[in-house]
Amino acid sequence: MRRGFLVLLAVLLLVGSVVTGETVIKMVFWPGPEAEAMQEVVSYYNEYISPRSGIKVEMVLFGREGFFEKQATILAGRSPEVDLIFTTSYIIHQHAPYFEPLDPYFDNPRLVGTGEMETFIPSVRESFTIDGKLYGVPTDASITTLLYRKDLVERIMNDPAWTAKYKELAQSVLGKELEPKPADEWNWDDFYVTTLFLSKEHNPESPTTYGTALQAKAMWPNGKVWSAIMRSMGGSWFDEMGNPTFNTPEALAALQLYADIMRAEAAPPGSVMYEYTEPNEAMKTESAAMIFQWGVAYTELSNPDASPAIWDKVAIAPYPAGEGGHRVWLTSMGVGLSRWSRNKEAAFEWLAFLSTPKAMRIYGSYGGVPPVTAVLEDLGEVSPIFAHVKEYLEKYAFNYVAGTETVDVLRVLATAISEVTALTISPEAALRNVQRELYYLGF
């Protein structure tokens, strides 16, 4: 019985692979809006360019659960099953040993066509370069931003009663004068007082229950959202010697902010289990007035069908400015060429097409955020998000990488953040643990 099944399967597989004469390139991609945008590029390629190139592109979508684990298994297991692997600026160091350096391919005029790496914003291109070698084509730039209710922030500025009350609150909390300001001119004091002001606990008139909602689940991606706060306050992951610097006053201030907000009941107590989704729901249900969130959420929160209560009231700003100025964390996303691919040149021809303004324009028109200046400028007229992204990318974007250990550093940070947010440990003690654990890991 089992043998029969095996034979049947083998026959099916054989038939399936013989029928098509084209080279099929399989590309793993990040499930969600980025994949929907990429699907349009893939469809365009398969319709208009495949007849010439003889190459068909097939997108392989995995769910987010176990996504990187699956890719790591494919790479470590040397599977030729897929040709192109999704990669990001924080994980590319782990992928690079299994990726083909792309420079020789870009230097090969026979393959490259009109594609060129110069299309992409230099900082984004840099994040895919290791030891001078390029390991991936970046197709998307994702940044953390402050998404906020502009109606409420404006009312604090324009409604005399609210303004007076705001000043009073500032005086009692910080012991100093504070003028209401627009969100993109905020420093961290402005943010903190506004957060309290828009919480019922401190201002019964507040239309929102909480000023903000924090992403503090013990999952490593949350380390990025917080690291941008630390950077804005003037902190850093490492000093010039590469030693971890989480024992600095800046790091402490950034973690203290989470603790203060939680203790002041200005964020939902459930924040300690939030990842990307929950803060959006806090905004949609008018429970929270502003959130630190990935820019991609703006599209959903400003969509009348998805967010009927707030779609016309939500606006975008960079993180407030501390000692380190406004800051946003940049994650570059893209694809790399697997060393185990059996169709490397064909796969590269598709990558070359991806590196054209044409492809990136299609990608941007369908909801992606291509890191290409000219394309972002053009699209800025279609959706305001692109104009902001371009500005933030040029002025505020940064990220940290710790080589192959980036994800692990983020894991350590996320553990500390969730502990502090749960108010079970002081920020000082949590950061001491972080330092100790990073030394233990060999930093």
Added chain:
Amino acid sequence: MISRTKEKLLLLSPILIFFFGLMIFPTIYGWYLSLNRVFLHTFEFPVFIGLTNFMSVIRDPRFHSALAFTARFAIITTIAQLAIGMGLAVLFNRDIPGKRIFTSLLLLPMMVSPALIGVMYRLLLNEFIGPLSYYTGLNLLGMRYVVGTIMVIDILQWSPFAFLILYAALQTIPKSYYEAASIEGASRWQSFLYVTLPSIRAFIIMVLVLRGIDAFKTFDMINVLTAGGPGTATTTVSIYIYKMAFQTGNIGRATAASLLLLIIFSVPLAFALKRARKEEAE
């Protein structure tokens, strides 16, 4: 006529060949990895370091706390599942019109994978759109309740499994036993204590072994809901190993940790199994 030993070997050969063919390579590879310094990104170039990985795991305080938490989690949930399963079995062990449909409904939770159950509870416990937190007004995933919450979720999902075994067990007790007990003037409680329980001892051990093992391995439901947090408050050994393997990327040490687990538990497991078989044989 071939000898009995040979016959036994013949009978066991299909499964042995299957396991040997499929698992020998992964098993040897696993042991090999555990003796090497090897990361996800250096998978091609392992460096032999002897028992260092085992020593690091044994010395890691996070491993100890994960082990302690897992033991607590496994013991509490297994006992609760046994008790609830028993209660349900007694409740269902009578003529109820429509019992089939209720039994099927009761068994339903164990047919959904724990990961998806976790996702559905994430929605139920969502502070803004989840009914459970809306009506209780409690933050059930907050520090105060989170351990209790995940235990309750595990209990709700797997008590039906205990129920299934124990309900079956109750069917094996001849009615005459109870009749004898009632002639002797035993109360219901007494006949449960002195007739029911001793008769189904083997099944109770079966529940404890099967559920105990699986509870000790619990991974996806907790990982989906809490990712082992806040801090490391709900980190089971499986989550510890998972993070070690795929976030720290230290495959060698993760493999060592799981082999260590296997060694630690093979002794009590072997004992429990031997007992279960003996009970059943009686």
Added chain:
Amino acid sequence: MRRRSIKRTVLLYVVIIAIVAVFNLPIINAVLTSFKSNIDISSSPPKWIFRPTLTQYNNVLFAYGYNFRLYFMNSVIISSMTSLVVLALGIPAAYGIARYRSRVNPLGLLLGLRLVPIFVFIIPVFILFTRMGLVDTRTSLVMMNTVISVPLGIFLLVGFIQEIPSSIDEAARIDGASVFTILTRIILPLSLPGIAAVVCLTFIFTWSEYLMSLILSFTRAVPITVGASFFITAWEVRWGEISAAITLSVVPVFIFVFFVQDYLVRAFTGGALKG
């Protein structure tokens, strides 16, 4: 007297329904959510009365690039094949263990394997299947599910075979029957209820297997559990669609269990079903 017994019956039903509802809370919620529009899902307070919509089901069943019917068929095939393979390997082994006493008990070792978190061995297993060209095939998933299910299967089958008086096969043996004949002509028919029970249990456990299939299947061999998890996208959980997928995956096993529950109950009694 009559009134009292009616009252008791009503009370019993209320209790049972309440219990069943509590246990199935996540599934009830999945069913409700699957009929809501996205706006109703993300509304606070939670809506109990809403205009039901089939949008989510439409997305699950017909959306571009999401092949739910394939995932469903994969689950059906993988679960049935696993049940058969477990029997093929398990019956002889169980007979061997039940009838030939020896000091070495492979059962403990097999059950011990259940303790190991599967993902630790997933890379070596993946390498093996890559070499065999079996990555992303149903065959590989059947094999791994067999590894997961066969220990419990043997454990239960041993119980059933021990119930069969050994005098029966001793008699056959004296008549000159081979082991194979004894197995197929005597043991197999006599332990049929046990076999049915093991099939049911294996089917259910394979149907809900997730972790290992998640790594070993890409597109062609994806089972329904992994397919449902595709709605956990990079950024958000698409509650409506994942609820619909979960609902669709639960209905068939529910019907299955409804019809086979007598065998399921028997799984653990080692054949000793008495009235």
